[in-house]
Amino acid sequence: MSAGWFALGPVGVALAVSFAAALVSAVVGVFTVLRGQAFAGHALGDISGAGGAAALLFGIRPLAGFVAMALGGAAAMALAGGRRIAERDLASGVVLGAGLGLAALFLYLDATMSGAGGAASTVMFGSMFAIPPGMVLPAALCAVAALAAMAALARPLALIAIDPDLAASRGVRVRLVGFAHLAVLALAVGLAAMSVGAVLATALLIGPAAAGLRAARTLPGAVALAAAIGVGASWGGIGLAYESYGWSLGWGGRHGWPVSFFVVALVVAAHAGAGLAARMRG
Amino acid sequence: MSDAALALEGVAVGHAGRAVLAEVGFSLAPGSFAGLIGPNGSGKTTLLRSILGLVPLLAGRVAIGGRGQVGYVPQSIALDRFMPIRARDVIALGLDGHRLGIPLPSRRRRALVDEMIDAVGAAGFADRRVGDLSGGQQQRVMIAHALIRRPDVLLLDEPLASLDLRSTAEVVSLLAGLAREAKVAVLMSAHDMNPLLPAMDRIVYVAEGRAVAGTVAEVVRGAVLSALYGAHIDVLRVHGRVLVVAAGGAPHGHAHDHDEDAMHVVRIP
Numbered sequence: 001m002s003a004g005w006f007a008l009g010p011v012g013v014a015l016a017v018s019f020a021a022a023l024v025s026a027v028v029g030v031f032t033v034l035r036g037q038a039f040a041g042h043a044l045g046d047i048s049g050a051g052g053a054a055a056l057l058f059g060i061r062p063l064a065g066f067v068a069m070a071l072g073g074a075a076a077m078a079l080a081g082g083r084r085i086a087e088r089d090l091a092s093g094v095v096l097g098a099g100l101g102l103a104a105l106f107l108y109l110d111a112t113m114s115g116a117g118g119a120a121s122t123v124m125f126g127s128m129f130a131i132p133p134g135m136v137l138p139a140a141l142c143a144v145a146a147l148a149a150m151a152a153l154a155r156p157l158a159l160i161a162i163d164p165d166l167a168a169s170r171g172v173r174v175r176l177v178g179f180a181h182l183a184v185l186a187l188a189v190g191l192a193a194m195s196v197g198a199v200l201a202t203a204l205l206i207g208p209a210a211a212g213l214r215a216a217r218t219l220p221g222a223v224a225l226a227a228a229i230g231v232g233a234s235w236g237g238i239g240l241a242y243e244s245y246g247w248s249l250g251w252g253g254r255h256g257w258p259v260s261f262f263v264v265a266l267v268v269a270a271h272a273g274a275g276l277a278a279r280m281r282g
Numbered sequence: 283m284s285d286a287a288l289a290l291e292g293v294a295v296g297h298a299g300r301a302v303l304a305e306v307g308f309s310l311a312p313g314s315f316a317g318l319i320g321p322n323g324s325g326k327t328t329l330l331r332s333i334l335g336l337v338p339l340l341a342g343r344v345a346i347g348g349r350g351q352v353g354y355v356p357q358s359i360a361l362d363r364f365m366p367i368r369a370r371d372v373i374a375l376g377l378d379g380h381r382l383g384i385p386l387p388s389r390r391r392r393a394l395v396d397e398m399i400d401a402v403g404a405a406g407f408a409d410r411r412v413g414d415l416s417g418g419q420q421q422r423v424m425i426a427h428a429l430i431r432r433p434d435v436l437l438l439d440e441p442l443a444s445l446d447l448r449s450t451a452e453v454v455s456l457l458a459g460l461a462r463e464a465k466v467a468v469l470m471s472a473h474d475m476n477p478l479l480p481a482m483d484r485i486v487y488v489a490e491g492r493a494v495a496g497t498v499a500e501v502v503r504g505a506v507l508s509a510l511y512g513a514h515i516d517v518l519r520v521h522g523r524v525l526v527v528a529a530g531g532a533p534h535g536h537a538h539d540h541d542e543d544a545m546h547v548v549r550i551p
Binding site: 034036151152153154155156158159161162163164165166167168169170171172213214216217218219221222278 | 331334335336352354356359360361362364365366367368371372375378379380381382383384385409411
């Protein structure tokens with residue numbers, strides 16, 4: 001088994017981890033946008049960067065760092081937040097500030113103490129071809145856990161999105177389901193941070209989900225479309241980045257372009273396409 | 283009393299231990315259609331939320347008859363226009379939206395949903411996004427959502443608040459018909475009783491922290507409302523509308539300048 005994972009080259013690892021990240025981000029993202037929690041998702045992505053930077057400093061697995069920090073941020077938001085979207089946004093904003101402060105500290109220490117000069121770029125913007133093969137199995141396990149949790153929470157989350165009082169009157173424990181959603185959201189952005197970087201996790205979380213919600217007619221349709229866009233953009237981005245090593249642009253010789261740039265560009269293009277399709281349909 | 287669909291006894295409700303309404307007692311038979319009438323801020327929503335169990339009772343008892351099921355229709359829904367949740371999806375969530383997991387599509391589920399769609403006259407827009415529907419259409423969808431589990435009691439929070447005159451009349455006659463046919467006791471709040479007059483067989487009138495209940499003929503009388511408000515109240519019937527008029531200024535602290543068309547309490551200078 002270990003030989004099988006070991007046999008994956010950098011491109012194979014990138015394809016596997018980005019698949020898990022894109023799939024989970026799309027599924028979780030649809031419900032995040034549905035609940036008006038896009039800002040919390042964005043904030044958790046950024047905050048997870050502090051965990052990724054700390055992981056480099058202490059020599060633990062980056063995925064563990066990303067996910068642990070995002071979970072901590074989610075817990076802080078849950079404790080500080082309220083029922084209304086405005087209150088939740090304030091809590092997200094405060095927690096985001098604190099998380100970015102920690103990220104600044106750990107990235108500085110990375111650069112000065114361990115001499116990891118490229119740490120900031122890797123943590124914040126991803127470095128998909130540098131993911132160690134040992135990340136594939138933990139990423140897959142995180143993805144399975146997150147998808148199972150979302151399948152369990154789907155109906156109560158939809159009911160809460162229609163009206164929280166209505167859900168509560170049917171016996172849904174609205175706060176508990178909200179906490180659970182935030183925890184799964186933390187898993188999703190941790191995976192996405194591993195793939196495209198902490199700052200760009202938001203692109204993988206919100207872009208495909210928003211496109212799916214605009215273009216599809218049903219919630220399951222939106223989830224399927226978002227997943228297709230997320231995975232398609234991730235794999236397309238990897239392919240383009242791989243190709244880009246052969247490009248010559250006339251300045252500074254031949255360089256590979258960063259994968260994250262292509263992934264995000266493709267997500268944005270898909271979102272624009274979905275918007276156009278929705279508008280033409282009327 | 284024991285075969286009532288909904289019975290309240292000595293109920294007090296409020297926030298943070300402070301009562302907004304006290305000594306509320308009434309009962310509704312299955313199939314009855316009741317209006318919960320009172321000025322804005324009189325505690326109608328708090329009373330409905332207490333019956334639903336969303337806020338604890340400060341005193342008294344609420345008993346639900348039959349299987350003990352209560353359906354609820356919120357005043358408005360929180361979904362954005364572009365969310366891909368169709369009217370029929372919302373109605374299906376009424377069946378089992380509180381459960382964990384994803385249901386397998388089944389013929390029985392689909393038949394139940396289709397039956398409710400027909401019962402509320404939503405066939406024409408069942409496959410449209412619910413956020414795109416008009417206020418009256420959304421009310422129909424939410425009524426179907428609430429009724430699909432065959433509740434014993436249906437509570438509606440100001441369902442007429444954002445409707446035009448025609449939708450108002452349509453929703454009222456739909457609810458009155460459903461109450462009779464499905465043998466569900468309907469209790470809906472409204473700040474104006476007039477749209478309910480043709481259909482309502484019971485009225486719960488709240489003001490000044492208390493409530494009186496009975497038939498419209500029993501409750502909407504000068505003497506009864508004067509006792510409730512603690513001030514002289516006249517009830518005028520003009521062009522088929524009821525006007526509740528306080529002589530010498532408003533009998534309570536809530537001005538009604540913002541909903542004059544409701545004609546709930548008219549101040550005479």
